[in-house]
Amino acid sequence: MEQVQKKTAAGSRTRSIAFVALTVAITAVSAWVTVPLGPVPFTLQIFAVAFMVLVLQPKEAVAAITVYLVLGAVGVPVFSGMRGGIGVLAGATGGFLWGYLLGVGLAVAVRFGLKALLARDGQAKGARVFVIDFLTGLAFLAVAYVCGWAQLMAVASMTPAAAFAAGVAPFILIDLAKLVAAVICARAVNAAVGRRA
Numbered sequence: 001m002e003q004v005q006k007k008t009a010a011g012s013r014t015r016s017i018a019f020v021a022l023t024v025a026i027t028a029v030s031a032w033v034t035v036p037l038g039p040v041p042f043t044l045q046i047f048a049v050a051f052m053v054l055v056l057q058p059k060e061a062v063a064a065i066t067v068y069l070v071l072g073a074v075g076v077p078v079f080s081g082m083r084g085g086i087g088v089l090a091g092a093t094g095g096f097l098w099g100y101l102l103g104v105g106l107a108v109a110v111r112f113g114l115k116a117l118l119a120r121d122g123q124a125k126g127a128r129v130f131v132i133d134f135l136t137g138l139a140f141l142a143v144a145y146v147c148g149w150a151q152l153m154a155v156a157s158m159t160p161a162a163a164f165a166a167g168v169a170p171f172i173l174i175d176l177a178k179l180v181a182a183v184i185c186a187r188a189v190n191a192a193v194g195r196r197a
Helices: 002-032 043-056 058-073 084-089 094-120 124-154 160-167 169-193
Strands: none
Touching: 002 043, 002 058, 043 058, 043 094, 043 124, 043 169, 058 084, 058 094, 058 124, 084 094, 094 124, 124 160, 160 169
16 A cells, blocks of 8 residues: 555655646746747736646645746746847846746735635635635746836836836737737646646
């Protein structure tokens, strides 16, 4: 019996590591899809990180975004435009990357709290789960925006209004669409692989 439990635990750890590695790879590839729009480029990272939060367990999601940022910081070209290095994290758009880490932390807490609240009443089903997942994505997005906006102001010496106009406003609608897409894709993946994120 003990041997079976050890094998099950080892298989579970292996599967967890594989999911974390896969989401890190998806996030890196999504960063390479870049359309320049002023100081902040358009990428698919918001979709990828929101997807990460929704398909991974909370600890896995935090580990995945941490691994992604560490890889980028040491020079692996996983950031937008196939860039890497600590200079990217310290640059004008680096606040968005730091915001991903803080945003994932808040998002997993929001998701856990909302699911626990609704599960207590037996209502965490169907459309309500979609709303929970979307609110989770919004929490992540809000933190990423605030951090990115603050660092853009500081590093690029922009006024709050100018930084908002350049780094946040052009992306709001498209990022909301990315969140909806991430929720839909994550629900499909969770259903297909039997994950309970």
